[in-house]
Structure formats: structure tokens, C-alpha cells
Amino acid sequence: MRRKEGEVSSKDYGLELKYAAGAALVSDGSRIEGYASLFGVADQGGDIVARGAYAASLKRLAGRGGRVRMLWQHDPARPIGIWDEIREDEKGLWVRGRLLPEISQAREAAALVAAGAIEGLSIGYRTIRAERDGQGRRRLCEVELWEVSLVTFPMLTEARVAQKSDRACEMAAAFRAAALALRAE
Numbered sequence: 001m002r003r004k005e006g007e008v009s010s011k012d013y014g015l016e017l018k019y020a021a022g023a024a025l026v027s028d029g030s031r032i033e034g035y036a037s038l039f040g041v042a043d044q045g046g047d048i049v050a051r052g053a054y055a056a057s058l059k060r061l062a063g064r065g066g067r068v069r070m071l072w073q074h075d076p077a078r079p080i081g082i083w084d085e086i087r088e089d090e091k092g093l094w095v096r097g098r099l100l101p102e103i104s105q106a107r108e109a110a111a112l113v114a115a116g117a118i119e120g121l122s123i124g125y126r127t128i129r130a131e132r133d134g135q136g137r138r139r140l141c142e143v144e145l146w147e148v149s150l151v152t153f154p155m156l157t158e159a160r161v162a163q164k165s166d167r168a169c170e171m172a173a174a175f176r177a178a179a180l181a182l183r184a185e
Contacts (some may be wrong), residue, residue: 015124015146017074022142023132030099030110036121036148038092046137054093057145058086069147070097072105074124076147080106083148095121095148105132120125122151 039051061068070081083097099106112118128142 015126017122017124030101032099032113032150033096034094034121035092036086036095036123039090047140048133048137049092049140049143051090052088053140053143054086054088054145056142057125058088061145068095068145070099071124071147071149072109073151074122074147074149078105080101080109082152086145086148092137093123093145093148113150118150118152119154120151122149123147124149134178 037054039049039053042048060066068083068086069076069079070083072080073080074089080103081097081099083095084093085096087094099110101107101110109118123143123145124147125143125145127140128144130140131137133139
């Protein structure tokens with residue numbers, strides 16, 4: 001599979017990865033929501049996602065009772081939560097889900113989001129149909145969505161955490177205090 005500069009690929013599953021930062025990820029400690037992808041905006045690799053590109057994939061998933069996975073940094077061995085709602089709107093692909101506090105990586109993710117160290121979302125997908133525009137950029141017309149990850153470095157700089165609630169900051173502070181107390185014992 002040929003990749004262009006700035007495009008990342010998962011060799012294990014043949015997935016393409018599209019990072020998004022700046023599209024509003026909100027966390028209240030366990031709830032995550034925001035835009036994982038924006039329509040009509042070129043990412044750092046030059047790709048543009050067309051409005052409606054996710055519709056067929058989301059419909060197929062719903063029809064068979066499947067789920068888009070919530071992963072940490074696109075690692076299929078590190079699920080950190082569950083996406084409860086994924087939908088397209090006029091702006092892009094909006095997601096809302098929950099970090100699972102029973103998972104240590106999810107607790108760490110909550111602390112990193114609260115501190116502002118992690119603020120990006122990224123999609124893992126397969127291209128079903130794409131076309132080139134007059135500038136040679138790829139316009140993604142239909143994609144099969146597999147996962148949405150919380151990430152450090154997004155490809156689309158507009159998809160990121162919108163705001164952090166006091167609860168997320170309180171949860172991060174509680175984790176720090178507990179870690180310090182354990183070290184002191």
C-alpha cells in the first residue's frame with residue numbers, strides 16, 4: 001500500500017489513521033465528546049473528508065450491532081472506553097463516550113486530558129471510495145470507520161478537546177494525591 005507524506009498506516013490491520021485536533025473534545029473525567037473528523041478541511045496529509053463519508057459505515061455497524069472502538073493512541077491492545085454515540089452532523093463526525101475507570105490507561109487518559117497534555121482525536125478507517133481534486137488532494141467520499149482514538153499528535157489540527165470540566169481536574173488531582181500517598185507509605 002502506498003502512503004503519501006504525513007499519512008500513517010496500521011500494518012497489522014491495513015487501516016489508515018487520520019488524526020484530528022481542535023475539533024472539540026470535552027471531558028468531565030469519564031465522559032468524552034467532540035469531533036473526531038471535520039468535513040471539508042484538509043489535514044496535514046492533504047486529505048479532505050467529504051460530508052456523508054461515514055454514513056454507510058455507521059449504518060452497517062448499527063445494522064449488525066457492531067461498535068466503533070475507543071482506543072488509546074490507535075493501539076488495538078489498549079481499549080480505554082466505549083463510544084456511546086457517533087454521528088455525522090453538518091460539521092463532521094461527532095463522538096460521545098465514556099472512559100472506563102476500571103482500566104488504568106483510561107484513568108491516565110482522563111488525567112492527561114484534564115491537564116491539557118492530550119487533546120486530540122483520531123480515526124482508524126479503511127477507504128472505500130475516494131477521488132482526487134484539481135490540486136491532487138484525496139477527497140474521501142466513503143470510509144469504513146473502525147475506531148476513534150485519543151491521541152497526542154493529531155493529523156487534523158482542528159479536532160481537539162473543547163473544554164475540560166472541574167470534575168476531570170478533580171479526578172486527576174485525586175489520582176496524583178493517591179499516588180503520592182502510596183509512595184509515602
